[in-house]
Each structure stands twice: as C-alpha cells, then as structure tokens.
Amino acid sequence: MALSYDELFCIFSRLPAKAIYKFSCVDKFFSKLPKDAYFALRQAQNALRRNDTCFFIQPDIPIKALVYCSLQVELHQLPGEELSSGVSKNVLRYFCNSSVKILGSNNGLLLCCVSHEEQLKLFIRNPATQSHLLIPTPMQMQNRSDIYDHRIGFHSDLDGSYMVYLFVDDVLDWSSYFVCMVYHSNQGVWKTKEGKFFSGNRSLRFDMPVHHRGAVHFISDCFPYLIKSSPYFIPYIMSYNFENGTSRMMRVPKEARKGSHDPSCDMRIFKWGNVSYSSQDESICVVRLRKQVFTVWALRQHESSLWKKVLKIRIKAMGIEAKDPSQIIVKDFSVLNGHLLVFATKDKLYAYGLNDTRIHKIWEHHSQFNHLRFTSYKDTLRKCDHEIKHLSLLSNM
Numbered sequence: 001m002a003l004s005y006d007e008l009f010c011i012f013s014r015l016p017a018k019a020i021y022k023f024s025c026v027d028k029f030f031s032k033l034p035k036d037a038y039f040a041l042r043q044a045q046n047a048l049r050r051n052d053t054c055f056f057i058q059p060d061i062p063i064k065a066l067v068y069c070s071l072q073v074e075l076h077q078l079p080g081e082e083l084s085s086g087v088s089k090n091v092l093r094y095f096c097n098s099s100v101k102i103l104g105s106n107n108g109l110l111l112c113c114v115s116h117e118e119q120l121k122l123f124i125r126n127p128a129t130q131s132h133l134l135i136p137t138p139m140q141m142q143n144r145s146d147i148y149d150h151r152i153g154f155h156s157d158l159d160g161s162y163m164v165y166l167f168v169d170d171v172l173d174w175s176s177y178f179v180c181m182v183y184h185s186n187q188g189v190w191k192t193k194e195g196k197f198f199s200g201n202r203s204l205r206f207d208m209p210v211h212h213r214g215a216v217h218f219i220s221d222c223f224p225y226l227i228k229s230s231p232y233f234i235p236y237i238m239s240y241n242f243e244n245g246t247s248r249m250m251r252v253p254k255e256a257r258k259g260s261h262d263p264s265c266d267m268r269i270f271k272w273g274n275v276s277y278s279s280q281d282e283s284i285c286v287v288r289l290r291k292q293v294f295t296v297w298a299l300r301q302h303e304s305s306l307w308k309k310v311l312k313i314r315i316k317a318m319g320i321e322a323k324d325p326s327q328i329i330v331k332d333f334s335v336l337n338g339h340l341l342v343f344a345t346k347d348k349l350y351a352y353g354l355n356d357t358r359i360h361k362i363w364e365h366h367s368q369f370n371h372l373r374f375t376s377y378k379d380t381l382r383k384c385d386h387e388i389k390h391l392s393l394l395s396n397m
Helices: 005-012 017-024 028-035 037-047 063-067 089-097
Strands: 054-059 074-077 100-106 109-116 119-126 131-135 152-156 162-169 177-184 190-192 210-212 215-219 236-241 247-251 266-272 283-290 293-301 306-314 332-336 340-344 348-353 359-364 372-377
Touching: 005 028, 005 037, 017 028, 028 037, 054 100, 089 100, 100 152, 100 372, 109 152, 210 266, 210 283, 215 266, 266 332, 283 332, 332 372
Parallel strands: none
Antiparallel strands: 054 074, 054 372, 100 109, 109 119, 119 131, 152 162, 162 177, 177 190, 210 215, 215 236, 236 247, 266 283, 283 293, 293 306, 332 340, 340 348, 348 359
8 A cells, every 4th residue: 555645744754764865866856865955854853863873983183183184083873773874985085085074963963163364263064965154152162271172062942943152261350260151042042150160179161061851060189189078079070060060069979089099090970861952861860980880870869869870891791702802902982872881992982881781882992092072973963953944165175
C-alpha cells in the first residue's frame, strides 16, 4: 500500500541528514525536502531524541595561536553509527586547511572560531548543509592578553535558538569574578549579565562546560597551590545560572578528594545519563584518572551535592589488547552521549561503555599533540540562525 505524503514526511524527518541527502539524489519528491524550512525544523526537532553519532578531535591549542597555524581535524564514527551519519570530506578539508577551532556543538550546529586577516571571527556552521553564519566577535576576545583561556561556550534551547556566552575577567577583582556576556541568536547582539560569576580561588576548567538545570558548571583544577586552611583547597565545581546571574559551589565526591593533589590526578565533569532534552535522568558525572585508574561518580541530588560511585577500573582491566596495557599513557579523555568514555593514547582511541563496562570500539588517530579536544556531533538540517535564513559568508575563507 502506497504511503501518503504526510506519512513519508514523518518517516523521513526522523532520518539523519546524510540519509536524507542520499534519497534526495534519486527522487524528485525527496530532492525538495532538504530545502523545505518546515521539514528542516521538524528533522532537527526529532534529532533531539537521538544521541550524537560521531565526534571531532583536534589539538587543543589557544584560540589566539590560530593566527600562526592550522589544526588537523579528524572525524570518527561512534559505535553502531558507521553508516547512518557523518560529515563530507569537503568539510573536513575545510577545517584542516583553515585556521579554525571548533569550540562547541549542539544538535547539528558547530560554534567555531577562525583567524582571518589577523582577526578572530566567530561563526556558526552546519557541516551537513555546509551553511555558515558569522556572529559578532566581542572586542574582549580581540584584546585579550591571556591567550591560553578563551572562556567561551555554546548552548541551545528547545525552541531551536542558541546562546553563545563569554566570561571576561573583572578588572576590579580579576582573581575571582568574571563578567558574563551572552549572545542570543534571536536577538543578534551581545548583552552583559548583571550578576557576575564567582569562580572561587582556583582556576576553573572552562574548556569543559556542562549545562544542567539552567546553569553552566565548571570543575576547578587540582594543583596544590593553596594552603590547607583555605576553603578552596579541595577541588570543587562552580556553576553560574544564566537566568538570575547567581553562582553556586558544589563539592566533588568525598572519595574523589583523596589524592586529588597528586600530579597524576586529572578530574573532569561531563553530562551523565540520557542526553535527550526530555530525560529526567540527565545529570553530571565526575571522571577522575589517577595512576592508570578511571573512577566515575554520578550526581544523584543536585541541591545536596550527593554523589554515587558508578565505576572504578584500571586501564589494564578494560580488555585492551596491547603488549603491556599497564604502560598505556592516556593523552586525553571525554564522556560522549552521557555513557561512553572515549580516551586517546599515543595513536589509538578507545570507546568504553560506562554502563556495560566493555570496550565498544578502537580507532587509530594521527594527532601528535598531547592535549586533544573532543567535540561530539550529529548531522541535522538545522538552520544556522533562529530566523531560518541561509548565509554563506565564509565560503571563500
């Protein structure tokens, strides 16, 4: 029995962009779908219920160093998604041949920074549709003397709009307070929030933001440069609520504090659980790597900072096939889709399931840098701005 137009529309709006483009090449009906604004909106909304399907890795270097070099960018498919989603080779070549750094990703859109004519420019890119949108670059980014910390992030709302935020040192109290600047796609201008972000006396890991309950969360570093009597001696998590401009401090799990000042200790935070917007189980996890051991805690109660340990495993016990797993050196790691621990060694990437505790996939990578940036991604037809416009201002860059 033949399917109606509405039935076909509904079915195809649930496919990833790569599959839709393949069908558009063989049938006149399908060829119109990717260009239809309403279809693109529905497809992007349906994609919110799906996990990311692949991820980019690139050297994690300062933004202002982009003036002097190009970054080698790689794309890897997550387990089970090898044929259903991806990015064209033209897009990868563009990233590799340009001084572009990927700063964030959400439901098909990438926030990127490019060095063009010795100036930094911010733009939103959809790799699937190969569309771009330049957004204003705050003067605070151009005039920064500190080139090692950009403090910029990217977050999307349920209605399809997005927010870019930037934390800038408060010149009156540079050690603890930051001014928060926000750019909303449906407004098109940068605005300064009234409430300042209090970071405590430690340096925060601004390169790994976690959005949860209307606030962005950052974990502090672990280095032992404070005296024991300081309330900030133990590593902590600090959050900033964008709606009311308030800051809140959360302690890391009690067990995670032991040995946190060890030089081999690396603690980070990531999304935990089902990453769909409708999930009530979405939370935060702390992942600690210390002396070849990964330990993971999940946040069970946000208000009381109640944590539960969900995994502790030595790398050599993960089932990795190597001559001597105990000698494996982890260059970098991340948690993707709220349950998959992905970590890089000298020339390999491993995906380890935090729920089923097994290796899901092993890839080879070619980055020679010790610090890498992981950015998960899924291909959608989502537009680059809230008003459903198509701009290609960077096609010649």
